[in-house]
């Protein structure tokens with residue numbers, strides 16, 4: 074089964090059972106799902122297999138960041154599990170990203186490969202503390218250009234940067250944007266946020282949404298409310 078929806082629901086759950094329980098309340102024709110670090114560390118590839126079995130396309134969000142050979146191997150391992158999308162940190166540099174791209178091509182693997190630019194939880198002062206003096210938007214532009222030159226299919230960025238990246242990198246370069254907060258939800262620990270509708274208008278190609286759906290009493294009703302916001 075595949076979905077044309079731009080919605081990717083983050084299954085940030087502490088166990089395989091909890092993740093599948095949540096997935097069973099969602100519809101694989103109306104969203105994709107994201108498996109992140111906590112869930113994958115606890116449940117391993119079983120969770121990916123179980124989600125595929127239920128018809129979901131999976132974004133395996135492990136944000137690889139290591140030397141080129143190690144990342145290329147990890148990306149290959151992810152793609153061989155048949156995931157729809159996998160990501161690395163653009164901060165790992167050109168050679169790391171090129172090695173990952175080359176490895177997928179060598180093995181004929183078609184998984185989308187994208188790079189994280191600046192995390193949506195970070196603002197100017199957080200960047201300064203790690204030695205980056207540019208504003209988040211400028212750093213995102215720099216890393217997006219590098220990611221495109223290094224053969225990535227797109228980036229993870231905040232929706233606040235989507236419009237600029239659409240100008241710089243074009244429509245076909247994927248802009249996967251977390252930090253999405255529908256009008257009914259709290260910001261939580263996210264900093265650079267936007268509503269689903271604003272994000273799509275700005276040029277995001279995919280919206281990553283976690284807590285506003287996963288913590289809702291009725292996750293499918295929350296997803297429907299987001300769909301409504303998108304068409305309103």
Ligand SMILES: O=C(O)c1cc(=O)[nH]c(=O)n1[C@@H]1O[C@H](COP(=O)(O)O)[C@@H](O)[C@H]1O
Nearest residue numbers: 083134191192193229251252281282283284
């Ligand atoms: O790569 C990601 O998915 C990601 C990158 C980023 O910059 N910010 C970010 O929040 N994420 C992920 O997107 C999801 C957002 O979840 P909520 O804040 O609950 O909507 C989490 O799973 C994060 O790990």
